[in-house]
């Protein structure tokens with residue numbers, strides 16, 4: 001429910017929002033007394049989610065849940081209490097939309113969390129879980145890495161730089177990124193997929 005993920009809720013008035021119980025608890029509970037945690041939320045987005053709840057358009061989950069054949073949500077925590085990822089079946093296998101479980105490829109590849117987080121241990125465990133859920137490390141899509149738009153082909157020429165085909169294999173990772181990963185931290189990500 002961080003502002004950069006929940007901030008356009010009003011653009012989808014008929015949508016049902018799939019939310020972990022713990023995310024609503026996090027955004028409306030005692031941890032919001034701390035500016036250092038609260039700053040990534042916008043109270044108007046939180047209030048909008050509560051209004052959506054009262055319209056019966058929020059679906060709560062506790063842990064892992066299949067939403068439809070080939071689409072499931074998985075609770076990880078770490079970044080926020082209720083951080084969840086989405087796993088989708090595609091023509092190249094199971095793809096995990098990691099969202100803020102790993103902002104950039106480098107976070108999970110070098111074992112260095114993005115420094116907005118609720119629980120560092122769950123963040124580390126979350127990378128392992130992503131590796132288990134995905135068919136390979138090339139099937140995990142970080143939530144905020146501009147590289148994704150370079151590695152994957154655009155949906156159409158008009159959507160170049162906006163929307164990419166994650167169901168197709170990515171281009172090879174640039175050498176600079178591979179170098180950073182190999183000189184980085186514990187390579188948890190790689191171990192988990194081996």
Ligand SMILES: [Zn+2]
Nearest residue numbers: 002040079100
């Ligand atoms: Zn976030």
